[in-house]
Amino acid sequence: MKVDITKTKVYETLPNVKSTDVQWLDWLNLVTSRYGNSTGRLLFLQLWTKRGSDLANTLTLRKTLKRDYNIEIDESIWNKIADLGGGISDTFSGIFKAGKIITYIVLGVAAISAIVIVKGVVTNNPVLKR
Numbered sequence: 001m002k003v004d005i006t007k008t009k010v011y012e013t014l015p016n017v018k019s020t021d022v023q024w025l026d027w028l029n030l031v032t033s034r035y036g037n038s039t040g041r042l043l044f045l046q047l048w049t050k051r052g053s054d055l056a057n058t059l060t061l062r063k064t065l066k067r068d069y070n071i072e073i074d075e076s077i078w079n080k081i082a083d084l085g086g087g088i089s090d091t092f093s094g095i096f097k098a099g100k101i102i103t104y105i106v107l108g109v110a111a112i113s114a115i116v117i118v119k120g121v122v123t124n125n126p127v128l129k130r
Contacts, residue, residue, distance in 0.1 A: 010034060017053045021061035024048075028069065041069055048073060 005011050010031055015024045024044075032040030057073065065071040 015047065015051060015056070017051050017055075019051070019053075019056055021056045021058040024052075024056050024061060025064055028065075032069070037069065041071055044069070044071065 010027075013023075013027050013030060015027050019027075028040060028044045031043050034040075035043070052073065062073060065073060
């Protein structure tokens with residue numbers, strides 16, 4: 001039986017220099033699920049050497065490769081600067097998210113306090129009891 005490799009899903013979804021980090025990770029997941037981890041890692045590294053790009057070389061890609069596949073790819077100084085910028089923006093978004101949550105909590109406590117105070121005034125005011 002002859003197999004036409006160009007008709008396989010692995011071949012059809014080969015990443016190229018314009019592929020994103022998500023496309024590279026999806027392809028690696030497909031290859032490792034089909035051919036196993038060691039072959040998948042080998043194929044990824046060979047293809048990355050030929051077609052890997054700064055566009056796809058993100059912090060997310062590098063962390064996922066290291067954590068899930070024990071693969072380390074080179075990062076340039078520009079990647080490190082972009083990672084630093086991404087880390088700073090993640091920190092600020094976390095602060096703003098926490099700030100929003102704290103605002104909701106404070107507003108909730110203020111609303112409950114206002115209800116309790118109004119109820120206390122209405123209940124203890126002799127003029128309103130008549």
